[in-house]
Amino acid sequence: MGCVENTKIKIRFTVAYDGTSYCGWQKQNHGHVKSVAYVLEQALSSILNEKISLFASGRTDAGVHALNQVCHFETTKPLKFFYNLDFAWSVNSKLPPSIVVKDAWHAPAEFHSTISPDYKTYRYIVRNSNRPSPMLHRYAHWVRNPIDIDYLNSLSAFLIGKQDFKSFQSIGSDVPHTMRTIYKAQWVQKKEGTFEFRITGSGFLKQMVRNIVGTQLLLERTKEKPEKFKEIIELKDRSKAGAPAPPQGLYLWKVYYPLELDNKCRKLYKDKLMVKD
Numbered sequence: 001m002g003c004v005e006n007t008k009i010k011i012r013f014t015v016a017y018d019g020t021s022y023c024g025w026q027k028q029n030h031g032h033v034k035s036v037a038y039v040l041e042q043a044l045s046s047i048l049n050e051k052i053s054l055f056a057s058g059r060t061d062a063g064v065h066a067l068n069q070v071c072h073f074e075t076t077k078p079l080k081f082f083y084n085l086d087f088a089w090s091v092n093s094k095l096p097p098s099i100v101v102k103d104a105w106h107a108p109a110e111f112h113s114t115i116s117p118d119y120k121t122y123r124y125i126v127r128n129s130n131r132p133s134p135m136l137h138r139y140a141h142w143v144r145n146p147i148d149i150d151y152l153n154s155l156s157a158f159l160i161g162k163q164d165f166k167s168f169q170s171i172g173s174d175v176p177h178t179m180r181t182i183y184k185a186q187w188v189q190k191k192e193g194t195f196e197f198r199i200t201g202s203g204f205l206k207q208m209v210r211n212i213v214g215t216q217l218l219l220e221r222t223k224e225k226p227e228k229f230k231e232i233i234e235l236k237d238r239s240k241a242g243a244p245a246p247p248q249g250l251y252l253w254k255v256y257y258p259l260e261l262d263n264k265c266r267k268l269y270k271d272k273l274m275v276k277d
Contacts, residue, residue, distance in 0.1 A: 003220075008074040012111060012265055013087070013104035015040065020248065021098060025069070025111060034061070036099060040071070043094035044230055047085075048075055057113050057255040058120065060166045061261050065139070065249030068102070070255045072113045079106060087268050096140035102213040105265035107274045116261055119183060120211045124197040124245065141213075148220055149187050153237070155216045155229040156185040156197075165205055168215070168235040170244065171231035173206035178236075180204065198253075210244035 016038075023033045037054050044052040057070040087104040095101070110116075127133060128138040128147045136142075159182045166178040181202040188196050197213055219228055219242070232240050 008076055009079055010016075010072055010074050010107040010109060010111060011082070011087075011104060011268075012070065012072045012107035012113065013091075014102045015071060016067050016100050016102055017065065017069070018098040018138070019060055019062065019064045019066070022062065024060055024064070025056055025066075026059045033062075036066075039095065039099060040091075040101075043091050044073065046094055047090050048077055050076060055113050057117055058204070058252065060250075061210075061247055061251055064250045064252070065248075066252040068254050069252055070113045070117075070257075072107055072111065082106070082268050104268040106268060108261070110262040111257075111261050111265065113255075116257050117203075118256050118258055119200055119202050120204065120254055120255050121184075121200040122204065123199075123200065123251045123253045124209060124213045125249045125251070126195045126197070126213075128195055129193045141246050143217065145221065146219075149189055149195060151220050151226065152195075152216055154185040154226040155219060156187060156199075158226075158230040158233060159185040159199070159212070163233065163250060164236050165208060165233070167232050167241045168208045168211035169205035169238060170207035170211060171235075171238075175205065178205055180208075207244050210247065210250055211238075211241055213245040213249070215242035217245065238252055 017036050021033075022036050022039075025036045037056065040158050041052050042056055044054070052075065053071050054071050060066055060069070061131065088101045092103045125140040126147065127136050127142045128144075129142070130144065131141075132142040145181060162179060162181040164178050165180050167176055169175075182199065183202075184200040186198055188198065190196050197209075197216075198262065199209060199212070216229065219226075
């Protein structure tokens with residue numbers, strides 16, 4: 001009789017993290033500064049007693065946060081193993097407080113956290129006040145001068161649709177093209193002194209959201225005509241846009257997958273998971 005290969009199963013989970021103390025999501029050579037993925041892989045490998053390699057919906061930069069980063073990994077552990085394992089609690093027991101696993105699912109073979117998303121939402125938070133807040137310096141970008149939200153929204157209107165966003169692509173990314181589709185882009189005022197830029201698109205280039213925010217805030221500060229932003233997009237030249245906004249204001253907010261894939265993912269409840277032989 002021939003040898004029977006172990007069949008791997010795929011586990012999908014969401015994770016939130018404070019990116020302040022990490023070199024970003026992706027494993028990099030940054031000495032003692034660890035990546036979020038590295039810390040998670042170490043925790044998972046310890047619990048499952050096998051080497052785990054993670055895939056994620058996207059790579060956040062150093063200092064950038066996530067509310068709902070989506071990841072997956074494959075494991076040789078049988079599904080019954082997870083029946084007796086409270087996955088989120090078990091992994092969180094091995095993680096620092098700055099990283100929290102929120103939910104997990106048994107995913108179908110065709111699910112892939114990087115390739116499968118339909119679109120993503122990012123949010124960028126700006127604290128607009130006369131003095132900076134010591135409580136928010138890790139989680140928002142401070143701007144002292146009053147912000148004209150109507151002007152910023154007049155710029156954001158030029159982002160909607162499918163177009164080339166090369167002007168907002170930072171160096172260091174290897175992508176086949178720089179065309180992206182933006183479905184929504186809007187500034188909102190959450191409360192007095194706090195503004196939030198919300199953007200949803202099919203995908204994003206390296207530091208694209210930070211470069212957009214940095215350019216918009218520059219044009220707002222220098223009182224350029226709104227059409228200047230449209231010109232910057234059409235030039236497809238990174239040197240014509242502004243510097244990126246600081247990383248601490250940026251959050252990966254949500255990742256959206258096709259409904260048919262979501263429906264095939266079975267949530268890993270410790271006491272409710274039904275396991276078939």
